[in-house]
Amino acid sequence: MTLVFFESADDELSRQALTLAQSLGDNVRAVTVDGPYAPAAWATAIVEAAGEDDIVGPGSDRGNEVLAHVSAQLDLPFAANVSEVRGDELTRIRWGGTLLEEARLHADRRLLTAAPFAFAPTGGELPVTVLTPLPGNGVQVVDHVAPDTGGKVSLADAKVVVSGGRGVGSAEGFGILEELAALLDAAVGCSRVVTSAGWRPHSDQVGQTGTKVSPDLYIACGISGATQHIAGCKGAKALLAINADREATIFAHADYAVIGDLHEIVPAITAELRKVKGS
């Protein structure tokens, strides 16, 4: 038997997970969890409901987090973002979609999440049982506080993102990117090198381990174009890359390229925009 965890009763990614569960060839039943999100408590409720069954969830942030807690509670291996299962062998999508991993699961029970959009969603005839976690079991959410963006557009919602990498040179160097962003009503993003150096907070990081953005325009300044960075900005409709190195990988992903020193080019773009806007 397989138990499928639904994030909510009509959730698209959960219905994709149901397709994966049905491909395992067993009888399938579905559960969802009621109440505020508390991953450890949700995992406990799922572990108790599952008995000895395999457990499959959606490859969403919550699906992967809850299944990771299930895995820790059962002390069993967990395979995330699975695109195919062949007995105890499986294929996983990794590194922001740039790597397919062939793996073998060394356990009697399967704990899996389905890679988003690797499976067609299955229709909604299957009843979804609602579980209620025990009070006091794990973390409880008491309030939601929106991040303070200081009145500026957030990275995830911005139509334009002006992003800086190591080439910016320092925290102060981001001043010229801030200036350009203000003119374009854009958010400022950055690479991991920048957050690791402490030039910008982690909330500004774009990439595999940062925010995934999908603006109309992504302006990458002094960013080399590592796969982990591209994983966060490949949803952009257009990418303008400014880089001093004409061989930089970022140019392979760019719709528009400017080869040169960003410390000259970014202020020049800002000055031209000011002329056009008459400000």
Ligand SMILES: Cc1cc2nc3c(=O)[nH]c(=O)nc-3n(C[C@H](O)[C@H](O)[C@H](O)COP(=O)(O)OP(=O)(O)OC[C@H]3O[C@@H](n4cnc5c(N)ncnc54)[C@H](O)[C@@H]3O)c2cc1C
């Ligand atoms: C598990 C893992 C997860 C990761 N997650 C992320 C992630 O989420 N996001 C992320 O960004 N990275 C991530 N990384 C790191 C990633 O591999 C790269 O190291 C990082 O993206 C490089 O940052 P960068 O492009 O700013 O720096 P670099 O690779 O050093 O590139 C700097 C670029 O600036 C250019 N440059 C220098 N001076 C100038 C100038 N004056 N004018 C114009 N151009 C100039 C250079 O030509 C170069 O191309 C991850 C790595 C791992 C292993």
